[in-house]
Amino acid sequence: xxxxxxxxxxxxxxxxxxxxxxxxxxxxxxxxxxxxxxxxxxxxxxxxxxxxxxxxxxxxxxxxxxxxxxxxxxxxxxxxxxxxxxxxxxxxxxxxxxxxxxxxxxxxxxxxxxxxxxxxxxxxxxxx
Numbered sequence: 001x002x003x004x005x006x007x008x009x010x011x012x013x014x015x016x017x018x019x020x021x022x023x024x025x026x027x028x029x030x031x032x033x034x035x036x037x038x039x040x041x042x043x044x045x046x047x048x049x050x051x052x053x054x055x056x057x058x059x060x061x062x063x064x065x066x067x068x069x070x071x072x073x074x075x076x077x078x079x080x081x082x083x084x085x086x087x088x089x090x091x092x093x094x095x096x097x098x099x100x101x102x103x104x105x106x107x108x109x110x111x112x113x114x115x116x117x118x119x120x121x122x123x124x125x126x127x128x
Contacts, residue, residue, distance in 0.1 A: 011046055015054040023063050023074055024085035034064060034072040 022028040034055070035043070041051040055072060058064045062080040064072050075081065100110050 012050050012054040012057070015040075015044060015046070015051065016057055019054065019058060020061075020063060020084060020088070024081055024088060028074050030074050030076045030078065030081065032074045033070075034074065036071065 019028070019034075028034070034040070037048050037051050037055060040055075041048040044051065055064060059066060059072070061084065062077065063075055063084060065075050066072050097110065100113075105113070
């Protein structure tokens with residue numbers, strides 16, 4: 001998990017994004033124990049209060065669950081993980097489409113762009 005932070009966004013939101021991405025990508029599996037607030041704060045080089053805020057927000061989203069004496073864990077609820085994953089993908093696609101439109105591409109040109117990218121990707125896979 002990348003732990004480098006950007007000064008232009010609130011730190012706790014960047015941490016949330018990194019942990020969220022680790023969960024939806026499967027890097028952090030359902031049921032996996034999450035490191036303690038202090039350990040994560042040290043890993044990210046942030047104040048423990050900042051880390052606590054990020055983890056609390058991820059709990060509110062349903063991605064993390066707290067067990068009173070055992071710590072925090074990634075939810076077992078695949079539906080929650082899949083919903084967050086889909087929302088993240090929709091955001092990326094929306095941003096991509098907006099950038100393509102800003103570059104002057106039409107919807108049809110964007111579709112052609114993707115078809116060509118699929119062919120190039122398939123060719124690259126067979127070349128390996």
